[in-house]
Each structure stands twice: as structure tokens, then as C-alpha cells.
Amino acid sequence: MHISELFQKKSPVLSFEIFPPKKESPVETIYQTLDELQDLTPDFISVTYSAGGTGGNHATCDIASAIKNKYGILPIAHLTCVSSNQAEINAQLDELEKNGVYNILALRGDINPNVPPKHDFAHASDLTAFIKARGGFSVSGACYPEGHCESENLIEDILHLKRKVDAGAEHLISQLFFDNAMFYSFLERARIAGITVPIEAGIMPVVNKKQIERMVSLCGASLPQKFVKMINRYEHNPEALRDAGIAYAVDQIVDLIANGVDGIHLYTMNNPYIARRICENIGALRQTNE
Secondary structure (H helix, E strand, C coil), X not given: CCHHHHHHHCCCEEEEEECCCECCCCCHHHHHHHHHHHCCXXXXXXXXXXXXXXXXXXXXXXXXXXXXXXXXXXXXXXXXXXXXXXXXXXXXXXXXXXXXXXXXXXXXXXXXXXCCCCCCCCCHHHHHHHHHHHCCCEEEEXXXXXXXXXXXXXXHHHHHHHHHHXXXXXXXXXXXXXXXXXXXXXXXXXXXXXXXXXXXXXXXXCCCHHHHHHHHHHHCCCCCHHHHHHHHHHCCCHHHHHHHHHHHHHHHHHHHHHCCCCEEEEECXXXXXXXXXXXXXXXXXXXXXX
16 A cells, blocks of 8 residues: 555554664664554554664665564655665665565655765655656655755745655655644645645654754754743653653644644654553544544
8 A cells, every 4th residue: 555545544644653773772672662563553654764773774674574564564664865876776666665665755865974975866856756757656755844954945945845746755744843833834835835745743752852952953843932841840850751741742743633634643763652652642533533
């Protein structure tokens, strides 16, 4: 099944993101995580690109294949292009196709100052068009409620997103955000621009202050005063911060579902406990909207 077909059958869609283990961690840890996530019945699970994880970039394909063939859940594999040429991308697509993985989240990828980028793909829209021209895959894309950090302004950002959708992206997953008003404003801009594909809201529960500061520095998400007060109040009490972060994420999700969001994409950070706590709190909402 292609990811885009899910949104024709149910609302809201619930999906998880996981990442391959780091080099210092055994690859088995991710399967322990999946054992627990399976019980939460996500509609699909995305696997981040594993250039630096255990097993190199083959790990993404291996894990995505297991999600489908062992756990019976629809997978989507991240694929980045900034450091790859067409032959390398084709080789990775061949491997995914061989393993029955037909859903791709097409990304440019972060530019590493120590690794010169290759020039076949300048943008995620180029990768999207390349995959669609090859055929056989459903392609999703990323979107940024507060604008990509490299965009000059929000108008330019939406124009780039429209090019990505016009190139063949059938579904979008948003970067994390902590202020729902930002997401609703983005959604309005996208729809006015003629972007009609399903758009999932990306939600990341707070785990610790350093993690949030790192993610915010990478993606530029703004922090509402309510969120900042929560972090400052509980930063030295890990359990309290975890519980407060779960409550904040649940509050976001309840509001998003009440406003008819297409889907919720939960950045699990490979933490099944937090994912379970959130799913327990929104279980009735999912049933009501199915």
C-alpha cells in the first residue's frame, strides 16, 4: 500500500518515526523498540536515513523491511540525496524495492562542511522527481511550519514546497513545532498555494532540555512562553520534565485532532514508554475519528 492511500481510508492517521541505532549501540535495540511500538498500532513507521548508524545506510532498508515483513506495519524509508549521485540513489532504490519497501520520504539531507556535496540533486524536489520518473514508489516530503532555516521568507518557503509537491510528493510530514498556531498558519498558506496533499503534524515530546535545545537549533522552531516555563520549572527533575512533556504533547495532539488534522507523526526518539503514554491518552480520539 502507498502511504497516500491511508489518508483516503481514515482520519487522523497516526505514524511514528524511529532511527537506526548509533554505532556504539547493538542493532538489536531497535527491534526491542519495535516489539513495544507494534502494540500501539501505528498506521505506518518511518525510518530515518542511516548514513552514520549501525550498518551504514543499509540499516534503514533492513529496519524498514523488518517493519513490513516481521511486524506487519507499513514502512517508509528516509532517503537523502545531497551526498549521492543518480547511480547511488538508484542502487539504494533497487535495495528498497528488493525488500518490498515502496514508500520513500525524499529529503535533501544536511550539508556536511567536511563532505563536499555532489551535484545531481540540489533539492529534495529533484530527488522526488527522479524517483517518480523511475516509477514504482510513493514519495513523501518534509515541510516546515515556521519555514525552512535556509528560506529567505515564508512565501519563498511555500513556493519551494509547491515545487516539491508538483514534482510528485503525495504526502507531507511537518518538522516539529511547539505552537499549534504556527502549524495552522502554515496549513492555511499551503492550501492557498494549491497544496492539497495530506499534511501530517510532527510532534516531538520533551525528553530533556538539551535535546530540545539541539533540535530547536537545527530546525528553528519557536518556543511558546508556556513551553519555556515548563522547561525551566522542571529541567532539574527528569521524571517531572518527562511527564510534563508528555502532557504538553498530548495537549497539542488533542487540539490538532479537534481541528481536523490529517495525521499525527510522533517523533518517538526510540522511546516506547513515551509513545505508549501518549497513545493511551489519545486512544479514544483515534477511535472517534476512524
